[in-house]
Amino acid sequence: MRRASSDLLILAAGTIVLACLPAIASPYWLHVAIQALLFAYLCSAWNLVGGFNGALSFAHPIYLSIGGYMAAYLGAEYHISPWIGLLPAIVLSMVVCVCIELIVTRFKLPVLSYALATMALSNIARFVVRSIPALGGVAGLAVPLNAKGWTQFQPGSKSGFFYIILIATVAIVLIVIWFRDSKLGLQARAVRDNERAAEAIGVKAVMVRMKTGLLSAALTTFAGVFYCEFIYIADPITFLSPMLFIEVILFTAVGGMGTLWGPVVGALLLTPTGEILRGSIGATNPGVDGLIYGIIFVVIILLMPHGIISRHRGERSLLRRFFSMEALRPSSSRR
Amino acid sequence: MLEIDSLSVSYGPVEVLHGISLSVGEGEFVALVGSNNAGKSTLLLTISGLLNPTKGTIRFLGKPMNGLAPHRRVADGIIQVPERKRLFPRMTVEENLLVGGSNARAIGERPQMVQRMYEAFPVLGQRRKQEAQTLSGGEQQMLAIARGMMAKPRLLILDEPSLGLAPRIVGDIYKTLVALNAEGLSVLLSEQNARISLQSSRRAYVIQEGRIVLSGNSASLANSDEVRQSYLGL
Amino acid sequence: MNDPIILLQTGISGLLFGSVYGLIAFGLTLVFALTRLLNFAHGSFMLLAMYGSMVLSQRFGIDPYLSVLIHVPVFFGIGYLLYRWIFAGLMESELIVVVQLTLGFVFIIQSALQLTFTADPQTVRTFATNSRLAFGDIVIRTPLIIALVTAAVLAAALFWMLQRTDFGRFIRASVQDPVAAALMGIDVNRVRILAFSIAIALLGIAGPLAIPMWVLEPAAGMEITLFGFIVVVLGGMGSFVGAFVGGLIVGVAEAYGNFFLPGTLAPVVPYALFILMLLFRPSGLFGEA
Numbered sequence: 001m002r003r004a005s006s007d008l009l010i011l012a013a014g015t016i017v018l019a020c021l022p023a024i025a026s027p028y029w030l031h032v033a034i035q036a037l038l039f040a041y042l043c044s045a046w047n048l049v050g051g052f053n054g055a056l057s058f059a060h061p062i063y064l065s066i067g068g069y070m071a072a073y074l075g076a077e078y079h080i081s082p083w084i085g086l087l088p089a090i091v092l093s094m095v096v097c098v099c100i101e102l103i104v105t106r107f108k109l110p111v112l113s114y115a116l117a118t119m120a121l122s123n124i125a126r127f128v129v130r131s132i133p134a135l136g137g138v139a140g141l142a143v144p145l146n147a148k149g150w151t152q153f154q155p156g157s158k159s160g161f162f163y164i165i166l167i168a169t170v171a172i173v174l175i176v177i178w179f180r181d182s183k184l185g186l187q188a189r190a191v192r193d194n195e196r197a198a199e200a201i202g203v204k205a206v207m208v209r210m211k212t213g214l215l216s217a218a219l220t221t222f223a224g225v226f227y228c229e230f231i232y233i234a235d236p237i238t239f240l241s242p243m244l245f246i247e248v249i250l251f252t253a254v255g256g257m258g259t260l261w262g263p264v265v266g267a268l269l270l271t272p273t274g275e276i277l278r279g280s281i282g283a284t285n286p287g288v289d290g291l292i293y294g295i296i297f298v299v300i301i302l303l304m305p306h307g308i309i310s311r312h313r314g315e316r317s318l319l320r321r322f323f324s325m326e327a328l329r330p331s332s333s334r335r
Numbered sequence: 336m337l338e339i340d341s342l343s344v345s346y347g348p349v350e351v352l353h354g355i356s357l358s359v360g361e362g363e364f365v366a367l368v369g370s371n372n373a374g375k376s377t378l379l380l381t382i383s384g385l386l387n388p389t390k391g392t393i394r395f396l397g398k399p400m401n402g403l404a405p406h407r408r409v410a411d412g413i414i415q416v417p418e419r420k421r422l423f424p425r426m427t428v429e430e431n432l433l434v435g436g437s438n439a440r441a442i443g444e445r446p447q448m449v450q451r452m453y454e455a456f457p458v459l460g461q462r463r464k465q466e467a468q469t470l471s472g473g474e475q476q477m478l479a480i481a482r483g484m485m486a487k488p489r490l491l492i493l494d495e496p497s498l499g500l501a502p503r504i505v506g507d508i509y510k511t512l513v514a515l516n517a518e519g520l521s522v523l524l525s526e527q528n529a530r531i532s533l534q535s536s537r538r539a540y541v542i543q544e545g546r547i548v549l550s551g552n553s554a555s556l557a558n559s560d561e562v563r564q565s566y567l568g569l
Numbered sequence: 570m571n572d573p574i575i576l577l578q579t580g581i582s583g584l585l586f587g588s589v590y591g592l593i594a595f596g597l598t599l600v601f602a603l604t605r606l607l608n609f610a611h612g613s614f615m616l617l618a619m620y621g622s623m624v625l626s627q628r629f630g631i632d633p634y635l636s637v638l639i640h641v642p643v644f645f646g647i648g649y650l651l652y653r654w655i656f657a658g659l660m661e662s663e664l665i666v667v668v669q670l671t672l673g674f675v676f677i678i679q680s681a682l683q684l685t686f687t688a689d690p691q692t693v694r695t696f697a698t699n700s701r702l703a704f705g706d707i708v709i710r711t712p713l714i715i716a717l718v719t720a721a722v723l724a725a726a727l728f729w730m731l732q733r734t735d736f737g738r739f740i741r742a743s744v745q746d747p748v749a750a751a752l753m754g755i756d757v758n759r760v761r762i763l764a765f766s767i768a769i770a771l772l773g774i775a776g777p778l779a780i781p782m783w784v785l786e787p788a789a790g791m792e793i794t795l796f797g798f799i800v801v802v803l804g805g806m807g808s809f810v811g812a813f814v815g816g817l818i819v820g821v822a823e824a825y826g827n828f829f830l831p832g833t834l835a836p837v838v839p840y841a842l843f844i845l846m847l848l849f850r851p852s853g854l855f856g857e858a
Contacts, residue, residue, distance in 0.1 A: 056665065107851055111664055112607060116798050117847050120840040123795070131834035138833060243791050246672055253669045290680025298673040305666045383752055409754030421749035423742045434742050437735050438754035486754060 004177055007260060011177075015170050022159035030158045034230065036271035037165040038223060043252040043263030044172045045219040050249065051257035052185060053212045054192030056111060059100055059118035061245045062125050063093040063217045067224020068234035069129070071153065072141040079144070082153035082225050089225060090218045097217040101210045119242050126240035140235025143228065153229040161230055168226065169264075172219060176260050179215070188212050189258070254300050256307030265308055336361045336521055337382070337413075337490055342391035344374075344381050351377050352545045354391065359490060359523050364516045366532040366553060367525040368562070369542035375525035376418050378542070379494050382523075383415045384408045395490070409438050412489030416496065420479040424468035428459050428478055431467050435485035445485070452481040455511070473504035480511065491515070493524040497531065509535045533557040578707050579828045580821055585713035586782060587820020588720035591813035592775040593793065594800035595727060596768030602744040602807040603761050606656055606667055610674035612793025614769055618644060618776025619785055620682055623693045633695045633777040634715065640773030648769030652762045675790055682787035690786040698781050712781035719778055723771070724813050731809060740764055744807060799843040805856025814854060818842075 021033055042064075049055050070089035071082035100121070104114055130138045148154050155161055179185045187208045190198040195205050228234040238244060247270075255266020273296070277289035304310065337359040344352040352374050359365045369375050380386045382393060384405035393400040395411055423431050432452055436445040453460030456477050462470060467478060476496060483491055493512070497505040513535050516522050526532040533539055533553045541549035541562065549556060556562050597611055618640050622633040631639075659667050700711040731737035742750040743760045751757050783789075796819070804815025819839045826838030846853065 050665075056668070103848065107848055113802060113847055113851065115668075116795070116802060117844060119795060120799065120843050124837050124840045124844070127834055127837040127840075131831060242795075243788065246791075250669060250672060253665060257665065285684065288680070288684055291677060291684060294673055294676030294678075294680055297676060298670060301666065301669050301673060305662065305669075385748065385751060404756070405751040406754045406756040409752070415752050417749060417752055421746050421752070423745045423749065425745055426738070426741060430738055430741075433735070434738050434750075434755070435753050437739070482753070 004181055007173075007177055010261075011170060011173050015166065018166055019163075022162050027158055030162055032272055032275045034158065034162050034165055035275070036268050037162075037169045038227065038230075039248065039251055039267035039271050040264045041165065041169045041172050042220065042223050042248045043255065043267045044169075044176055045216050045223065046248050047252050047257060047259075047263045048176070048179060048188075048212055048216040048219075050252060051259070051262070052179070052192065053188040053209060054111075055209065055213075056115040056249075057118050057213075057216075058115060058122055058242055058245065058249075059097075060216070060220050060248070061122045061240045061242065062096060063220040064224040064227070064245075065125065065129065065234065065236075065239035066093045066096070067221035067226075068228030068239050069135055069141060069224075071225040071228050072143055072234040073135065075147055075152070076141065076144045081151050082229055083151070086222060086225050090221045093217040093221040094214050097213045098210065101206070101213050105206045105209070122240055122242050122245070126236045129240065130236040136235065138236065140233050140238075143232045153225065161226075165226060168222065173260070173264065175215075175219070180260055184208065184211055192258075250297060254297065254304075254307055256309035259307070259309045262307050262309040269308075336363075336396060337523065338392075338394045339378075339382070340392050340394075342378070342381065342393065343389050344377055344386055345389050346377075350389070350545070352381070352388075355542070355545075355547055357540055357547065357550075359521055362516070362519055362521055363538060364513070364522045364536045365524075366529075366536035366539040367523065367542060368527075368529045368532060368539055368556075369525070370527055370565070373542045374545040375542060376494055377545075379415060379417075379492055379523075379525060382408075382492060383413060406438075409486060410440065412440070412487070413492065414483045414486045414488035414490070415492040415494065416479045416483040418494035419498065420475050422467040422475055422479055422482070425466055427464050427466055428470070429463040431478060431482050432459075432485050435482035436487075438486055441485060441487040444487070448485050448487075452484065456481055472500055473507075476500060476504070476508060477511075480508065484515070488520065490521045490523060493522070495525055495527065497526060497528060505531060529557070529562060533562075574707060576828075578709065579824045581707065581709060582713055583821035583824025584817055585709070585717040585820070586824065587817035588717045588724075588813075589775050589779050589782075589816070590796060590800050590819050591816025592720050592723060592771055592778070593797040594804060594812035594816050595724070595809060596771040596775075597797045597801050598804075598807065598809055598812040599740070599764050599768045601801065603740065603764050604656065604660065606659060607664065607671065607798075608656075609668060609671035609794050610678065610790070611768075611772070611797055612795070613675050613678040613790030614644070614647070615772040615776045615779070615793055616682065616785070616787070616790045617678060618773045619693075619780050619783075620686060622777045622780055623686075623691065623785065626693055626695075633693055633780045637774050637777050640777065641770050644773030645766045645770040648766035649762060651769070652765040656765065657758070657762065675794075679787045679790055686785075686787065688787055690784045692784055693780045695781050710781075716778040716782070719774070723774065728809070736760075736763070796839065799839060802853055803843060803846050805853025808853065808855035811853055811855035818854075 018033075022030060025033065046057070046060055049057050067086070067089045070092065071085045074080040074085040075082060100118070104117070129135055135141055143154070148156060150160070155164065187198070187203045190203055191205045191208050199205055224239065231238070251266040251270050252263045253266070254270065255264065256262025274289075274293055277293055281289045281292065300308075339355060339357040342352060342355040343350055355378060357367075367375055367378070377386065381388055384400065384403055384407075388401070395408070395413060398411070400408060423434065426434070429449070432449050433445065436442060436448050441448065453463070458474055459478055459481055462474065467475065470478060480493070480496070496508055496512075500508070509531050512522055512524070522536075524532060524536075533556060536553045538551065539553045539556050540547050541556070549559070549561065593611070593615060597608075600606060600608060600611075621640060622636040625631040625636045625639065626633055655670070659670065695712060698712060701708050702711050702714055731741060739750065739755050739760050742753070742755060743757050747757050800815040800819050801812060803819060804811025804813070819842065822838050822842050823836075827835045830837070
């Protein structure tokens with residue numbers, strides 16, 4: 001398809017540029033780049049479910065933590081390499097995903113209840129995990145000190161981690177390109193836009209949601225393994241607190257839900273922005289950086305409600321709507 | 336009293352009413368006849384201000400209505416009993432009436448009006464503390480009309496008042512409407528089933544696919560072949 | 570450790586906490602039923618009220634309970650402007666846009682609080698902080714009783730408003746059928762903006778009430794909101810009675826959870842209750858399916 005080939009071109013170009021980064025960037029900026037790519041990865045994974053399938057899921061912290069904790073636990077207890085630990089982690093994530101999907105479908109939860117329920121589940125997971133001493137309790141589970149080398153997912157240098165996440169991000173972009181143009185991707189969007197109509201033409205919404213969810217969960221699990229190895233620890237706050245995961249959702253939304261490049265753009269733009277703010281203003285006045293950050297968010301959302309890369313064409317900015325008569329008309333004027 | 340001139344209304348990109356012109360004189364009883372999806376409800380909702388026309392004007396008592404919010408039209412005296420009644424289901428009969436009579440013109444006489452409604456519709460008086468959704472179909476339609484009357488209408492609009500009701504009850508309702516009209520209330524109503532609406536009204540319009548195709552004296556329309564075939568089931 | 574007196578005391582404390590949850594949930598229900606808007610920043614406003622009381626107490630020596638008098642008009646005004654300028658324009662937007670925007674507000678408020686007050690947890694004292702009241706064998710901390718009594722009075726006042734005043738009827742009518750309400754001459758937009766303002770003003774009251782019972786920290790806003798939503802769904806969306814009863818139930822469940830479970834696990838209980846309710850009765854206790 002014409003679109004895919006131009007996307008592949010962009011991907012190739014971007015990869016080549018980014019691959020040079022470790023050679024020219026300072027350790028600090030390399031660290032920022034790693035985080036930015038990690039967010040790009042996470043946002044793209046979440047976007048499958050949230051953007052393409054329209055399900056506002058707050059369950060992804062659970063998949064993230066399954067990855068992280070499995071890697072740390074198997075590494076600490078059994079000296080199993082995280083690469084190998086990835087497999088049972090993915091399996092477990094997929095099982096959890098299936099359970100959640102079954103419950104949601106069986107009880108036909110509307111969007112709001114689904115979001116709240118998954119948020120509650122993440123919180124429950126957080127409280128449970130932090131109460132289990134074997135998983136490190138409140139402090140979390142650290143990566144064993146003697147884990148070294150690529151086979152143990154410890155490249156020993158920042159650039160090592162950088163290349164891992166770069167390759168992973170390239171891979172996920174390819175996966176999203178495949179997904180977007182595949183039958184599953186089309187079905188996912190159909191279900192998102194009008195479930196009843198989709199069912200009427202034979203699309204089984206349950207299966208579509210399930211498959212999309214499983215893909216997303218599996219991909220997120222890898223990010224969990226990566227992140228745990230990168231920060232040397234898997235802990236309940238970093239991995240399971242809904243407040244921290246919100247950044248993933250916000251970046252995706254600002255970048256543009258349901259598009260290929262939206263999550264990537266959102267993550268690559270906003271992560272360094274946050275870092276720069278934190279580093280410059282935040283160092284002297286902690287809190288101001290968060291304030292400006294939040295204001296930037298709100299302004300972007302008001303100006304581009306559907307994201308920087310919007311899948312809608314020609315929608316009006318919210319600001320323009322506020323100042324029009326339409327804002328004052330009761331919503332009952334629509335039948 | 337009500338003058339509609341070349342009104343066009345669209346749902347998004349689709350135009351559903353095309354250049355409608357219609358009028359209701361002071362004290363008149365006018366019927367709007369048309370099948371499902373002909374545009375009756377769209378027209379009535381636009382008159383009440385819940386939909387915006389893309390072209391054309393609506394004037395009430397000489398005053399242009401375009402852009403006026405629904406609650407202001409109520410203040411001017413345009414009251415609608417909507418399709419499927421739309422009572423407040425979990426509010427009592429009495430509460431429905433109270434809400435009906437809460438606009439600025441009506442509120443001064445509200446307690447007396449409530450009493451008059453109970454006298455005119457004894458059933459409602461008996462069920463005054465019951466939730467509206469527990470009433471039977473006919474009782475609900477009566478309540479809907481009473482609620483509309485509470486608002487002291489100058490023009491009472493009814494959207495398919497006979498929908499889903501047994502013939503005898505429909506008869507009662509129309510008797511009430513005719514009586515109200517005789518006292519000076521202007522009435523505009525829409526129906527699919529033309530028979531009784533043509534019997535009770537003085538003038539009528541026939542609407543089809545968003546256009547007025549026939550208009551005139553109700554009695555002569557009732558005798559016309561077209562109407563008899565399409566709308567009277569003959 | 571299963572001394573019946575202690576069990577009873579725990580339950581009663583739970584009720585008292587729950588009454589504050591009920592107030593929060595009532596406001597959320599009011600907003601959601603009328604506007605279908607999900608304000609994720611709801612809890613953040615309550616946090617603002619709490620910090621506001623702290624400032625008034627530390628700078629001007631005004632007891633947090635008295636600060637309610639200042640909060641009510643201020644927060645009513647904040648709610649009014651917020652709805653008029655921002656939320657009114659969101660009525661037709663997709664859920665995700667509203668979520669994004671309000672999450673953005675959560676960020677802003679959290680950062681502003683952190684900036685002004687640091688991220689350290691704080692406590693605020695009131696005249697009643699250390700006193701207790703005894704009813705026979707049962708001893709309850711006074712702030713909890715004040716909270717319950719105030720919440721109960723407020724609840725009664727709110728229900729009276731809903732049932733017996735025209736404005737209350739307008740609210741219920743606009744919730745049950747906004748089209749019919751407009752046709753009866755109700756200015757539905759005005760009802761919405763006033764109701765939203767009331768909901769935020771209620772947070773201005775709930776904040777000071779909760780101060781003696783909670784520790785203040787800037788990050789708590791989201792958790793309060795989530796709790797509020799849990800109570801709303803538990804009680805039944807759109808049911809005002811459900812909001813209060815749901816609050817009481819969550820309060821009691823939380824109290825017993827804290828009693829029986831270890832500290833790190835205890836907060837699970839309300840969330841678990843929420844999930845169970847969603848599974849077995851998605852419409853909530855008093856909700857219409």
